[in-house]
Amino acid sequence: MFRSLTGYFSNDLAIDLGTANTLIYMRSKGIVLDEPSVVAIHNDAPTNKKSILAVGLEAKRMLGRTRAASRPSAR
Numbered sequence: 001m002f003r004s005l006t007g008y009f010s011n012d013l014a015i016d017l018g019t020a021n022t023l024i025y026m027r028s029k030g031i032v033l034d035e036p037s038v039v040a041i042h043n044d045a046p047t048n049k050k051s052i053l054a055v056g057l058e059a060k061r062m063l064g065r066t067r068a069a070s071r072p073s074a075r
Helices: 002-009 057-061
Strands: 013-017 021-026 030-036 039-044 049-055 070-073
Touching: 030 057, 039 057, 049 057
Parallel strands: none
Antiparallel strands: 013 021, 021 030, 039 049, 039 070
């Protein structure tokens, strides 16, 4: 009985962390996310603290357009 209840309340997800794109699929909705696998990171030089500026398509648009301290990475 417990197994049937947990199945009722759960969402089945599949995540594909590809080299070019990241996809998220939900059983009930299909593909809900299809974004480039890119993250833009800002490096604060004095403190060496890093923070995320953007992910996905927004980060991809930043490629080649940012200062050295703020750069997208597709790795």
